[in-house]
Amino acid sequence: MKKTNKEIDASNRRSFLKTTAIAAASFMIVPRHVLGGNGFIAPSDRLIVAGVGAGGKGGSDIANFAKSGKADIGFLCDVDTNRAAGSVKSFPKAKFYKDWRELLDKEHKNFDAVSVSTPDHSHAMIALAAMQLGKHVYVQKPLTHDIYEARKLTEAAKKYKVVTQMGNQGASNDGPRQMKEWYDAGLIGDVHTVYAWTDRPVWPQGIPWSANKADIPKNLDWDLWLNSAPYKDYVEKLVPFNWRGWWDYGTGALGDMGCHLLEAPFSVLGLKYASEVEASVGSVYVDEFKRGYFPDSCPPSSHVTLKFPKTAKTQGDVTVHWMDGGIQPTRPEELEANEVFGDGGNGTLFIGTKGKMVSETYSANPRLLPLSRNKDIKVPEKFARVPKGAEGHYAQWVEACIAGHGKKELSSPFEIAGPLTEALLMANLAIRANDVQRKDANGKVSYPGRNIKLLWDNDNMKVTNFDAVNQYVKREYRKGWTLGA
Template sequence: MSKNIESIDRREFVKKSGLGLLTAALAPSFLANLKAGERLKTAHIGLGAMGMADLSAISSHELVDVAFLCDVDSENLAKAHALHPNAKIYTDYRIMLKEMKNEIDAVVVSTPDHTHAPASLMAMKMNKPVYCQKPLTHHVSEAREMKKIAEKKNLVTQMGIQVHSFYDYKLATLLIQSGIIGKVHTVRAWSPKNWGYDGPEPTGSDPVPATLDWNLWQGTAPERPFKEGYYHPGNWRKIMDYGCGTLGDMGVHIFDTPYNALKLDVPETILNECRLPTDFGFPEHNMVTYQFPGTEYTAEKLTWIWYDGPGAPSEHPDLILPNGDELPDQGAMFMGDKGRLLLPHFQQLPRKIVDGQYVEMDIESFNLGKPVKDYEGESKKHYHQFVDACMGKDECSAPFSYAARLTETILLGVIAGRFPNQTLHWNSKKAKFDEKEANEFLDGKYRKF
């Protein structure tokens, strides 16, 4: 492990790595140089739980060859390599990308949140299509950078929100845009998951597992001693240096359909009602209220309230269901001037509610076929869409042009958690808050490692 590690500004990293030197836009089919019958050689960065799911789904495409595998944990790497023994293995994604840039056709990034942008940006700088897990980035500035580069280079990109391609979410989008509940004025969304930590920052250190390169796992994040049970594996989402809390995990999925259906941009104001910040862990309970400018599918302004943590959501008349029914564990409720639409998360059909009663809907008219409840099969659609887009045969439905705006919205709510019970005002054109003290959290220092 490096003992003398400096911090560098993210912009300096972009400059030094050559990411600021954008080439002219490429042809829409980035891999048009592949000859007929050739296969897509993929490189996979991050092979933990979600990384293995991504690997399985991507490799299930008949035209994919898994050529390169990279993880900082040798146990993860060994499990993936056993499934793809012909793949070349690496511990450091930077070495893999530099050595194999001429052999890699597309890159899949499935790391903890803080490494999404550093790994993706390096691959994009090399003109590689990228599939990156959600949330797209750890910082707002990174999301804007990734959107900018993807668009200027005309790269095929997809954020890993696989439920974006599920039947029930496609149906809900069509229902809302058909005006089935009129103009929407409020959305309430919730998840009782707890990717927060209200306890004290741990002290001392534990031995780093022999299988883990702790320096590489931390990557560009600030250096700290390893503590068993706090970071790797599994709990990093709770910690500010690495994750984005429940909002950054489940919020991205549950926000996605209302955000897409209502054609929202980024919010104008954000208020997070939560405990005081600790500068280490995210709050275990958040209630975030966003105000969005109106669109063709909304009232003049749209109010969006997000609840997370054990017991979420808070009781509200908007969330009372007919017949005394219980709310789904996770989901969203659209409130319009002609009724409400309940959208459970996930693989449950949306339900229309008017005057306290369920109302039948004609879903056959939307030509989506019969409802589907097949998580594995439905999930693959999103991954295969990326592969097909790389081959010039399809377009991605969650490209970085969309994913960056959705992620920015999520991250603004995360930042608001550092200023509890204070309304923050977001200037999208300037990419700054009116409240200057909040702007320091839009970016971050990249540690040399």
């Protein structure tokens, strides 16, 4: 039977409404880049995130992005299914992958941004591959494992015009901003010396690699975990935490805590790239008379001294001391005998020509010394605070990604995080120099990298007076792994 014009109009209307509803539902989950590039604000105003590293810190990162209320976790990736189980349960709609390369290859059209929370040695290649696809990236500290990688990521952020943030939550705290206001107001004069210290490591360092080969857990893809690092047999207790103390995978106490403790000196004083560095390290003895030699493992403690050239905010060079393994600088004379130095185990001390100031981990609780000075501080607030401080570090990145490249200020974009990471890794060059061995014709062993100062050619990224450590500036990747496309 032939339909009337009225019936046809009603049918067409129902069809239109149905089609529109389906299209609208689909439109809400289309990644932002599909709808017009990084600067386009989608009607839903939401960011679709792929999380590489879904357990441990990766799991908390992903949860915090979702907590911002403006991000959807679309994809999860982890080499350890047991570690990732919590995130998989929390985000049941997220598609799961084990290999980040497969994730990027198959799904890159379906998300806007990537969170990288993996061991240090895999940060750079994941982040750069994502950036080359036009994805915004959030990378846990330290930004990279090697100096060369940090430089390449810093350059890539500018080249690909993506929004970047290092997971250095303290950079979003009120502390660094308050200390900048105090310093700019001249309360401590010109800073020439900084001390930063930590009680880390709290994992094994200064030990030999285990000779006890163990069975690989069924939940762990060991080859994928190794990533670019040289192949070694699996040993117990390396993952998920103790890898930090091995140079093939981690960056020691500097990589773990350096970003949290040295961010404030960088932002307050405008530090950029160091020009020279020297280090002394703690020793482990295998018996009463013989010092252990374990070059694959970070030392149990170290004291590193870096020199930074004059900046627009200093009158001369700045000397920065880093101490780990429980070593601390001498207590300032302005601090009373029973007053806590830093937070007890960690802290940062600024020494100026007119006074001193100290802070804790994450640059928290900044104070002038002596502490009695803090009662009468009257310095106006001139730097905007990040809502919710350290916790707001995640939402800050999400909102910046939604706004588009260059539209919102971030606390730790790669232009800041890159040079900071390079300084930490330069310090590690000096630490590793202590383990460089040489043998003369008679077999006598010497350590020429000890008790010397390394001079740094920043443009060419090389030490000019001790070539043996330049191999650590840009390491060799395992066959089949590359940095970038």
